[in-house]
Amino acid sequence: MLLFCVSGNAQNDSVVSAINDSIKIQNKYGLRIGADLSKPIRSFIDDDYKGFEINADYRLTRKIYLATEIGIEEKTTSTDFLNVTTTGSYLKAGVDYNLYKNWLDMENMIYSGFRVGASTFSHTRNSYLVYSQNQYWTPQFSSDEAKDFDGLTAIWAELIFGIKAEVLNNLYFGLNVQFKMLLSETEPDNFENIYIPGFNKTYDSGGFGFGIGYNISYLIPFYKKDKAKETALEEIKESEEIIEE
Amino acid sequence: MKKISLLILLVIIVGNSGCERDDICAETTPTTPRIIIRLYDISNQESTKNAFNLRVQGVDNPDVLENYNIATTDSLVLPLRTDASITEYKLHKDYVYDDNGTPDDTSDDIIYGNEDILTIDYATEEIYVSRACGYKDTFKNVIVSQEDDGDNWIQLIQSVNDNLSVDDEKAAHYKIFH
Numbered sequence: 091m092l093l094f095c096v097s098g099n100a101q102n103d104s105v106v107s108a109i110n111d112s113i114k115i116q117n118k119y120g121l122r123i124g125a126d127l128s129k130p131i132r133s134f135i136d137d138d139y140k141g142f143e144i145n146a147d148y149r150l151t152r153k154i155y156l157a158t159e160i161g162i163e164e165k166t167t168s169t170d171f172l173n174v175t176t177t178g179s180y181l182k183a184g185v186d187y188n189l190y191k192n193w194l195d196m197e198n199m200i201y202s203g204f205r206v207g208a209s210t211f212s213h214t215r216n217s218y219l220v221y222s223q224n225q226y227w228t229p230q231f232s233s234d235e236a237k238d239f240d241g242l243t244a245i246w247a248e249l250i251f252g253i254k255a256e257v258l259n260n261l262y263f264g265l266n267v268q269f270k271m272l273l274s275e276t277e278p279d280n281f282e283n284i285y286i287p288g289f290n291k292t293y294d295s296g297g298f299g300f301g302i303g304y305n306i307s308y309l310i311p312f313y314k315k316d317k318a319k320e321t322a323l324e325e326i327k328e329s330e331e332i333i334e335e
Numbered sequence: 336m337k338k339i340s341l342l343i344l345l346v347i348i349v350g351n352s353g354c355e356r357d358d359i360c361a362e363t364t365p366t367t368p369r370i371i372i373r374l375y376d377i378s379n380q381e382s383t384k385n386a387f388n389l390r391v392q393g394v395d396n397p398d399v400l401e402n403y404n405i406a407t408t409d410s411l412v413l414p415l416r417t418d419a420s421i422t423e424y425k426l427h428k429d430y431v432y433d434d435n436g437t438p439d440d441t442s443d444d445i446i447y448g449n450e451d452i453l454t455i456d457y458a459t460e461e462i463y464v465s466r467a468c469g470y471k472d473t474f475k476n477v478i479v480s481q482e483d484d485g486d487n488w489i490q491l492i493q494s495v496n497d498n499l500s501v502d503d504e505k506a507a508h509y510k511i512f513h
Contacts (some may be wrong), residue, residue, distance in 0.1 A: 171469030222367035
């Protein structure tokens with residue numbers, strides 16, 4: 091049995107020598123904890139938004155990670171006829187699958203994932219202006235008496251595509267896009283859920299939603315596992331092909 | 336690296352998708368309805384009857400109602416005030432404005448015809464339409480009446496149905512006999 095290995099700080103030019111040497115390549119397993127940077131950044135530049143999300147994933151196998159996100163959001167939706175503030179929190183849980191074959195002991199991810207998300211939230215209708223196509227009598231009735239729509243919930247399914255790159259030892263930057271599909275929601279009386287925390291803006295045309303995330307996370311390693319011989323062979327071959335190009 | 340740049344591109348596209356048709360209230364969306372009143376013949380109550388040279392203007396409104404500036408019609412489509420529970424209209428039949436040959440001098444002007452004041456009382460109810468249109472009003476307990484000025488051309492006012500509500504513009508809500 092031959093094992094192909096490289097020392098911990100493998101660099102590209104060490105790949106060739108790796109074939110002859112016999113050192114172990116190891117994958118790190120552990121809990122990765124992070125935050126979505128896009129939300130505090132948006133909170134800072136957008137007066138109508140406040141949000142924060144922490145996320146975590148736990149590596150189950152070489153390619154499969156259990157993943158979860160938990161967050162809070164406050165979003166004011168404002169049109170010519172309506173001003174509504176939505177506040178609430180959400181929890182998402184699911185699985186990420188790493189599609190990327192790493193060189194040696196690198197731990198980057200290009201991944202696809204699945205989540206189920208749930209949110210509890212409320213809307214406060216701050217003001218509204220009655221819509222009338224005919225403007226013979228103006229202005230139309232308007233009200234800025236706040237009205238609350240409380241105790242609302244929503245559940246959705248989510249597909250995620252993203253990358254995570256180890257920029258420093260155990261420190262990762264990630265970028266992802268989320269496609270969401272609403273499964274169920276409680277409809278407020280004489281109103282609708284125009285925004286759902288975690289799901290984001292809803293659309294009239296259907297129960298679809300979109301999101302992006304920009305994560306920074308830190309891996310707490312629990313243990314290491316040897317990369318299987320087959321995988322290592324395969325990946326070194328690939329590395330060589332790329333270098334030749 | 337190709338995969339990564341594709342993903343970054345995707346993020347930028349999704350993040351900037353600004354064309355949101357949901358945010359424009361379409362003209363075809365039914366919003367706050369107007370009251371529809373049909374004019375009928377008092378002596379033959381099954382048939383509609385035109386009012387000639389009819390001029391319609393809201394009381395306390397400086398403008399003549401569009402399409403009713405001296406019109407011949409058997410149908411009135413009147414917008415109701417959403418900021419009040421009463422709307423009044425001046426229905427001026429056989430309207431002729433005679434400036435006596437002196438357009439600059441209004442003191443000798445004469446207005447011919449017969450003006451009746453129509454009063455519409457109601458309660459408004461706000462109904463949610465969509466994120467772009469927001470709320471519309473519908474009108475409940477709509478009562479149409481007129482002031483007796485001793486010389487009314489309107490002789491009878493009748494509701495078309497019993498529920499006295501104006502929820503849409505699909506059918507007439509009231510009948511006026513003259």
